[in-house]
Amino acid sequence: MSIRFLILAAAMLTAVLGASASQAAELKAVGKLADGQCLSPAQRRHVSASGKVVPLGKAIRAAKARRSEVVDAKLCKGSKGLVYLLTLLAHDGKVTRATVDAASGTLAEGG
Template sequence: MARAIVLVGLAIGGTSFWLGEPAFAADQTKCLSPTERNAAITDKRAVPLGRAARATRGQGDMLRAKLCEDAPGLVYRLTILGRDGKVTEATVDASNGQLLGPIK
């Protein structure tokens, strides 16, 4: 009986977690595919990733980078592993490589 209650609780918890996921996904901006990213850099709509990464120099190691569409235009979303071991996020203006706001 207790086992059945645990299984039902896990199923309900898993379902409610899953049901919340689409709302989170809808909040995310559209990120470009590798082909779209290369075209944006070639067309000078975005600086190369290396230039954008300089905006976070000294903050830690870059784990992931995505080029996405956002309100000011194209932005790089960088995930950084800080020297203190914490994972942070930075947004860099893809048109000029400047950091947009503080690293979170």
């Protein structure tokens, strides 16, 4: 083995371990959010990468059953776990909100 290979392998391992620690810190921070607080972009990426939530596209499809366009989406902590809070614009111009369970991708009751 060459020195060059060992240095490259060490650098790659350091990068992977650093990313894992960063992801763990972001996921831990999500657990400390109060109900109603929304995740930062970095937290959203880490939670999505962890597989703990459905992709945003699935949540949008659930909300589009209302025949509206999604104009804003946030991933927030709800009382029973993470939820997507979607702002919808209907064809008549009316703005409504929908709540989608982020774990299952189903439209929440009353949401």
